[in-house]
Amino acid sequence: MNEYKFILLVFLDAAILIGLLGYYIYKSSLNPEGDKSIKNPLRKRFFFLIMLSAVLLILLAITIPKSPYFLFADKPPSKLVFVDAKQFNFIMSYQAINPKNPSAGESIELPVDQPVEFRVTSLDVNHGFGIYNSRAELVTQTQAMPGYVNRLRWEFKEPGTYKILCLEYCGLGHPVMSSSFIVK
Amino acid sequence: MASLSLKKVSSAWIITILTLFICAIVFGILMRLNQGNDIKLSPNGFYTLMTTHGLTMIGIWTVAGMVGIQYLLSRYTTVSAKLNVFALVLTIIGVIMLWISTFVGNFHTGWTFLYPFPFYIAWAKWATPLFLWSLAVLGIGWFVWSVGILVEILKKYSLKQAFAWQHLSKKDPEVTTPPFILIATVSLVGIILCLITAVILLILFFAEYYSNGSFKNDPLLMKNLTYFFGHTLANEALYLGVALLYELLPEVSGRPKFKMTWYIALAWNFTMIFVLTAFFHHMYMDFVQPLGFQMVGQLASYFASIPAAAVSALSVIFLVYGNKIKWSLTNILFFIGVIGWMIGGIGAVIDATISNNIVLHNTLWVPAHFHTYNAMGNVLFCLAFFWWVANEFAGSQETTKSHKITIGLMLIGGFGFVLMFYIAGAASVPRRFAFYPNELQIGMTTATWAAFFATLYLIAMLAIIWEIVRKCIRVFYSS
Numbered sequence: 001m002n003e004y005k006f007i008l009l010v011f012l013d014a015a016i017l018i019g020l021l022g023y024y025i026y027k028s029s030l031n032p033e034g035d036k037s038i039k040n041p042l043r044k045r046f047f048f049l050i051m052l053s054a055v056l057l058i059l060l061a062i063t064i065p066k067s068p069y070f071l072f073a074d075k076p077p078s079k080l081v082f083v084d085a086k087q088f089n090f091i092m093s094y095q096a097i098n099p100k101n102p103s104a105g106e107s108i109e110l111p112v113d114q115p116v117e118f119r120v121t122s123l124d125v126n127h128g129f130g131i132y133n134s135r136a137e138l139v140t141q142t143q144a145m146p147g148y149v150n151r152l153r154w155e156f157k158e159p160g161t162y163k164i165l166c167l168e169y170c171g172l173g174h175p176v177m178s179s180s181f182i183v184k
Numbered sequence: 185m186a187s188l189s190l191k192k193v194s195s196a197w198i199i200t201i202l203t204l205f206i207c208a209i210v211f212g213i214l215m216r217l218n219q220g221n222d223i224k225l226s227p228n229g230f231y232t233l234m235t236t237h238g239l240t241m242i243g244i245w246t247v248a249g250m251v252g253i254q255y256l257l258s259r260y261t262t263v264s265a266k267l268n269v270f271a272l273v274l275t276i277i278g279v280i281m282l283w284i285s286t287f288v289g290n291f292h293t294g295w296t297f298l299y300p301f302p303f304y305i306a307w308a309k310w311a312t313p314l315f316l317w318s319l320a321v322l323g324i325g326w327f328v329w330s331v332g333i334l335v336e337i338l339k340k341y342s343l344k345q346a347f348a349w350q351h352l353s354k355k356d357p358e359v360t361t362p363p364f365i366l367i368a369t370v371s372l373v374g375i376i377l378c379l380i381t382a383v384i385l386l387i388l389f390f391a392e393y394y395s396n397g398s399f400k401n402d403p404l405l406m407k408n409l410t411y412f413f414g415h416t417l418a419n420e421a422l423y424l425g426v427a428l429l430y431e432l433l434p435e436v437s438g439r440p441k442f443k444m445t446w447y448i449a450l451a452w453n454f455t456m457i458f459v460l461t462a463f464f465h466h467m468y469m470d471f472v473q474p475l476g477f478q479m480v481g482q483l484a485s486y487f488a489s490i491p492a493a494a495v496s497a498l499s500v501i502f503l504v505y506g507n508k509i510k511w512s513l514t515n516i517l518f519f520i521g522v523i524g525w526m527i528g529g530i531g532a533v534i535d536a537t538i539s540n541n542i543v544l545h546n547t548l549w550v551p552a553h554f555h556t557y558n559a560m561g562n563v564l565f566c567l568a569f570f571w572w573v574a575n576e577f578a579g580s581q582e583t584t585k586s587h588k589i590t591i592g593l594m595l596i597g598g599f600g601f602v603l604m605f606y607i608a609g610a611a612s613v614p615r616r617f618a619f620y621p622n623e624l625q626i627g628m629t630t631a632t633w634a635a636f637f638a639t640l641y642l643i644a645m646l647a648i649i650w651e652i653v654r655k656c657i658r659v660f661y662s663s
C-alpha cells in the first residue's frame with residue numbers, strides 16, 4: 001500500500017471509530033437500566049490524558065526526523081536546478097537566473113537515484129512548486145516566495161516525466177501554471 | 185438576565201448571520217460544481233466566489249460565537265446591548281464593502297491575501313484599498329466588541345479568577361469560576377491578539393500602498409503575520425462555540441452543570457498558549473523559516489489539541505454515557521458537533537505532521553479538515569445556541585418534532601461533503617484550483633459528488649434555519 005492510501009485509511013478508521021463510539025454513547029443514554037454512569041471520572045480522565053500525551057510524544061519522535069529539512073542534508077547534490085516562478089509559469093535552468101532578464105535554459109533532465117537540489121524563488125507573488133510523478137501523485141514540494149530562496153533536495157527513485165504544478169494560489173492562471181522535467 | 189434590547193439585537197444578529205450563511209453555502213456549491221465540470225464559471229467568477237466564501241464564513245461563525253457569549257454572559261453580569269449594536273452596524277458595513285470589492289471590483293486573492301498579491305492588480309484599481317479597508321472596519325468593530333465583553337467579565341471576576349487560576353492552587357476556592365467564563369476569557373484574549381496582529385498587518389499593507397512603493401514589506405514576515413491572524417482566529421472561533429456548549433449542554437440535557445476542576449483550568453490555560461504558536465504549521469513548506477519555528481509548529485499543533493479537545497470530549501462522554509438524557513435538537517447538535525470536531529481534529533493532526541505535510545500541504549486535505557470542524561463542528565455548536573435562544577424567545581423549549589429527517593440529511597450531507605475533500609486530498613488534488621488538469625480526474629468526480637452532498641446539507645440547514653428565523657422575527661414585535 002502506498003503512502004497516500006495509508007494516510008487516508010488511518011484517517012477513515014479513526015473517523016469511523018469516533019462515529020461508532022458516539023453512536024454507542026448516544027444509545028446508552030436512551031434507556032439506561034440501573035446506574036451505568038462512569039465512576040471515578042477524574043481518575044479515568046487523568047489516565048486517558050496521560051496515554052494520549054504518550055502516544056503523541058511517540059508520534060513526534062518518529063515523524064520529526066522524516067521532515068524535509070533533514071532529508072539528504074549530508075549528501076552533496078549531483079545537480080542544481082534554479083527555479084524562478086512568476087505569474088503564470090516556471091522558469092528553470094541549471095544556471096542561476098538573472099531576475100532582471102529571466103530566461104530558461106535547456107530543458108531539464110535529472111539523474112535517477114542521485115540527490116538533486118532545487119533552488120526555488122519567485123519573481124512576483126507567492127507560488128508553490130509541487131512535483132508530481134507520472135501517476136499524478138505529489139512527490140514533494142516547496143514554496144516559491146519573492147525575496148527568499150527555498151532549497152529543496154530530493155532523490156528520484158523512478159525514471160519518467162515529472163510534472164510541476166503551482167501549489168500556492170497566485171491568480172487567475174493558477175490552475176494552468178505548470179511545467180515538467182525528465183528523470184533518466 | 186437578558187434585557188429586551190439584548191434579545192432584539194441578538195435576533196437581528198442571528199437573522200443576518202444565517203442569511204449570509206445560506207448565500208455562502210450556495211457559493212460553495214457553485215465552486216464544487218465548477219470543479220466537477222458541471223457548470224462553467226470564468227476563473228474570475230470562481231475566485232471571487234472563493235474569496236467571498238472563505239472570508240464570509242470565517243467572519244460569521246466567529247461573530248456567532250460572540251453573540252452567544254454575550255447573551256449567556258447576561259446570566260452572570262450586566263451586558264451592554266449598545267456594544268452589540270455597534271458591532272452589528274460595523275459588521276454589516278464591513279461585509280457590504282467586502283462584497284463590493286469582490287463582486288463589483290473583482291478582487292480575488294483568496295482569504296489569505298498573501299503579500300504582495302493584493303498589489304499585483306488584476307481587478308479594478310479601487311478594489312485593493314476597498315478590500316483592505318473593509319477588513320479594517322470589521323477588525324475595529326470586533327476589537328471594540330471583544331474588549332468590551334472582556335471588560336464585562338472583569339466587572340464580576342478578577343483577572344486571576346477569569347483564568348480560573350485559584351482552582352490550580354486550592355481544592356475548594358471561595359469563588360468558583362464557571363467553565364463558560366474561563367473558556368470565553370481565553371478565547372477573547374486570543375481573538376484580541378489576532379485582531380491586533382491584523383491591524384499591524386493592515387498598517388504594513390497601507391504603508392506600502394500609500395507610499396507608492398517607496399516602503400517595501402518583507403514577504404516572510406507578512407506571511408507569518410497573515411497565518412498567525414487567520415489560523416488563530418479560526419481556532420478561537422471554535423472555542424467560543426465550545427464555551428456555549430459548556431454552559432448549555434448540561435442544562436438542556438437535564439444534568440448537573442459542569443464544575444470547574446483544576447483539570448479544566450489547566451487544560452484551557454495550556455490551550456491559550458499552544459494555540460498561539462500552532463499557526464507555524466502553515467509554513468512547513470517555507471524552508472527559509474527558522475527550523476525552531478517548524479519544530480514548535482508540530483509540537484504546538486499536537487498539544488493544542490489534547491487539552492481542549494480531549495478534556496471537552498471526555499466531559500461530554502461522562503455527561504451522556506449511561507445517563508437518561510432528554511434529547512432535543514439543541515443537545516443533538518452539540519453532540520454531533522463534538523464528533524465533527526474530533527474527526528476534523530484527527531485530520532488536522534495528520535496534516536500538522538511535517539513528514540505528511542510534504543504530500544498534503546495545499547491539497548484538498550486542508551479544506552477537508554477545516555470544513556469538518558467548521559461545517560460539522562462549530563456551525564453546529566452555534567446553531568444549537570441559536571435554536572435554544574429562539575425557543576427562549578418563543579417562551580418554550582418544548583417541541584414534539586423529532587427532526588429525524590433533518591438530522592439524517594445533515595449527517596449524510598455534511599460528512600459526505602467533507603469525505604470527498606479527504607479522498608481528493610489524499611490523491612494529491614490541489615486546493616484552490618478552479619478546474620483540474622486531466623490527469624486529476626478524481627478531483628472532478630469527487631467535486632460533483634461533493635456538490636450533491638452539500639445540497640443535502642443545505643436542505644437540512646434551511647429546515648433548521650427557517651424555524652429559528654421565524655421565532656427570532658417575533659421578538660421585534662414584543663415589548
Ligand code: HEM
Binds near residue numbers: 212239601614
Ligand atoms: C456545505 C457548506 C460548504 C460548502 C459547499 C463549501 C465549499 C467550499 C469550497 C468548494 C471551497 C474551495 C475549496 C478549494 O480550495 O478548492 C471552500 C473553501 C473555504 N471554505 Fe467552505 N464550504 C462550506 C462551508 C464552509 C464553512 C461552514 C466554513 C467556515 C466556517 C467554510 C470556510 C471556508 C474557507 C475559509 C475556505 C478557504 C477559502 C480560500 O481558500 O481562500 N466553508 N469551501
Ligand SMILES: [Cu+2]
Binds near residue numbers: 170
Ligand atoms: Cu499559483
